[in-house]
Amino acid sequence: MLPIQPISIDTEAPKIILSAREQAAVERPPVAVPEKISEPSVLEADAPLLLIVEDNTELREFLASELSATYRILRATDGLAGWQITQIELPDIVITDVMMPRMDGYELTRLIKNNPDTDHIAVVMLTAKASHQSRIEGLREGADDYLAKPFHLDELHLRLRNLILHQQRLRDQYRQQLAQPELPSPINVVEDAFLHRVYNLLETNLSDSSLDVNWLADQVAMSRKTLYRKTHSLVQLAPNELIRQYRLRKAADLLQAGHSASETAHLVGFKTPSYFTTVFKEFYHKTPSEFAAGGLNKV
Incomplete structure (x- = not known):
């Protein structure tokens, strides 16, 4: 409790005498904040999708604010909510705290990395548990990276x-294949x-011209x-385009093996050789x- 009483504008306030050390601290210039790393500009719809799973509201919103210029941002307040959002939205990266209510970051990482729907998603653990054993546990669950609090934004x-x-x-490697x-x-x-x-399923059923997205979704x-x-996350192709390109790549292999164009069209599931020729070209x-x-050298 501090005693407060009104004073007139003419009243002279008591002077505070600072030591030389205190004076230097007052006059010290502000610490320079490092510049943000330059990121390539991207269209909003094409920006990577990032999920921040953090129960501390201030830190969660701070991270969202700092990263929103580069990433599309999703937020979750605990591991359980984070897992539900991950299954629906399939973000490119999940940043997760470790100690959270309902589900901790270790369990969230384990679920993400052991589910075939989500195992391609990168997980970054961002936590105050910086001990060697904590890092080992996080990496053992499949975390792709581990960053201890306090952390540097750059x-x-x-x-x-x-x-x-x-x-x-x-993605580029898989598409080149x-x-x-x-x-x-x-x-x-x-x-x-x-x-x-997916490739095994297509390989086994490739001569079936009725293969479509519904069939593939049922199979997986x-x-x-x-x-x-x-x-799209893995090869930046829609499922129907992935099926079509796999047919064509298999057709190239068959043609190189000596099959005729009409025979190849049938083997890879095209209904007519003429349509196969158009799509292949x-x-x-x-x-x-x-x-x-x-031959190969002239392709």
Whole structure:
């Protein structure tokens, strides 16, 4: 409690005498805030989707504010809400605290990394539990990165950017496996377990011209919406386009093996050789006959 009494404007306030050390502290210039890391400008619809799971309101909103210039932001107040949002929205990255009510960050990470719908999502643990054992536990559950509080924003930006770049490199790699017939067949080299499962399904049923998104969604036990988001996250292709490109890549392999264009069209599920020729030329810029005659080096 401080005694307060009104004073007139003419009253001289008592002077405060500071020590030399205190005076230097008062006169010290403000600490420079490091500049934000320059990020490539992206359209809002194309920006990576980031989920922040944090029960501390101030920190959650601070992170959302700082990252919203680069990422589309989702928020969750605990691990259970974060898991529900993750299943629906399939964000590119989840930033999660460890100690939270209802479900902690370890359990959330375990669920994300052990579910085929969500196992491609990167997880960053952001927590005050900075001990070696805590880091080991988080990494054991599948976390892609671990950042201790207090943290530097420039470091967080860099770590997120590196995860996004890694995801993009994988997408480019998977799409090249489909688009470049000089590369090994995608089913033999793809690293992602979900894509490998999809390719196996397509490989087994490729001659069936009725294959569509509904069939594929049933086979992998996903809704159409979840399947779309999953395939787009992995290869930036809609499911129907993934089916079509896999047909064409298989067709290229068959043509190289000596099959005729009409036989290949049937084997990869096109109803007519003429339509197969049109689609193949749009994708590989050669007719099937030209492709078969020209070999790999001329594609």
